């Protein structure tokens with residue numbers, strides 16, 4: 001058992017079972033033993049690889065699409081460029097490099113990174129040379145027009161799970177069985193936020209609910225509705241939550257979520273419908289597969305340009321990276337993009353119906 005696992009066993013003995021959201025929050029963000037508080041999990045030597053770590057193309061074309069959206073909105077003289085959960089800082093560094101050639105863009109943006117992990121904050125300060133400010137939460141970012149990107153951020157938000165039983169629900173919880181962490185079910189409950197899920201579920205179906213994601217989405221929606229701008233949310237998930245999607249990854253392999261608390265990454269699929277609803281009255285685009293989104297933004301053209309200066313292994317790796325980001329059997333379909341934007345402003349690039 002890991003040190004965090006022992007701590008959680010003691011806590012459950014003293015205060016009773018915990019929700020899956022509480023377990024996720026401890027495993028990911030416990031100040032001493034949490035996964036993100038202690039690890040740099042990215043890349044081939046880590047536990048997983050994210051799109052910006054696969055290829056610079058991802059950040060470059062996201063950057064250009066944000067700059068295009070800024071121009072479409074009248075090239076405001078002051079706009080907050082915000083990233084939620086920037087990991088190693090690679091995506092923001094690529095965005096800032098790619099937009100150097102857009103007249104006035106970098107003078108107009110104030111860069112803000114929302115990051116709670118001290119280890120990753122230190123890494124971001126090394127990667128990004130443009131001045132920026134770190135924050136613990138989006139609420140701490142000054143109000144103003146917004147250009148926000150969140151790539152693989154919402155999947156790390158603590159998520160509760162409920163299993164249907166008749167016309168009621170039982171929450172999936174974590175307790176003890178013979179001294180070890182084990183999944184169980186709470187007594188029956190009927191939370192108001194699940195009232196409309198009785199129509200489209202059947203007995204024993206599991207539905208997930210991420211209160212922290214909804215609070216952040218609501219803050220995003222409020223800011224965009226008040227000051228204008230847009231948010232790009234890219235993650236794995238679907239329009240509506242159905243089924244148990246809790247997953248633990250260690251060293252690029254799937255492991256049991258309860259086996260190594262604090263030492264494996266824990267995620268759930270993102271419920272884009274819940275985010276879109278929470279962000280209302282700001283508008284939302286269609287949920288668009290990542291491959292389609294990147295193709296529409298011109299990733300293949302960018303790949304061809306970059307390929308001209310590459311050969312041998314570098315060229316092979318570049319071709320593989322393009323496929324990995326866009327192909328339906330790789331990240332192209334599982335990952336989705338959705339934009340939140342102000343209803344009086346234009347639809348951001350890449351989301352055309």
Ligand SMILES: C[S@@+](CC[C@H](N)C(=O)[O-])C[C@H]1O[C@@H](n2cnc3c(N)ncnc32)[C@H](O)[C@@H]1O
Nearest residue numbers: 036050085086087114115116117120151152156
């Ligand atoms: C899977 S990583 C994604 C990293 C990056 N966006 C990328 O694409 O490479 C999740 C990031 O969210 C951060 N994070 C997780 N929970 C957070 C929270 N509640 N507030 C702010 N950052 C958080 C993690 O520390 C990490 O930087």
